[in-house]
Amino acid sequence: MKKAVSLIAFLLAAPALAHGPTPIKVDETIVISADPKAVWAVAGKFDGLAAWHPDVQAVKAKGGDAAGAEREVTLKKGGALKEGLDEYDAAAHKLSWRMSDPNLDALPVSSYTLTFTVEPAASGGSQVKWYGRLYRGDTSNEPPENLNDDAARTAMATYLHNGLESLKRKVEGK
16 A cells, blocks of 8 residues: 555646756847848858858858758867857847757757847837747756756857847948
8 A cells, every 4th residue: 555655646746846947048148339131141141151240150050041951160269159040030130940960069059949130119210129948958957067958058148149249230330
């Protein structure tokens, strides 16, 4: 009887123990003193990230700007990110892509989907948004500190922030 009660208690508690990670949202925005078309001319190509992102050493891409295109982003700190293009809308100044294969040495995330948009800013110029959802590097219930939610959020937010700051300097000529 004691074993049966223990088994029932375990079975009732098991779903709570297997909750897994929740998605992490990242959202970075910057205003650039230039027309959206000028910003898009610098940042609007799926294979063009190395031309303006300071953390990117090189990009190897195939498929152009069509949905399904692929790229490998080599980071200056080491490691590479493999990504696939989901949406490219030049008229709306919008790109969306996702990680194809995790590389925990490059970023402590197991997967992500990111969107990059350029819109007219209310104050003039352009508002550039880079946002997305990701999951931490270790999706178990007790991840190590270097692969937990905070590590994933910080790494991705830093990557996005660095890119936007560099894009601003490049477009504004500073």
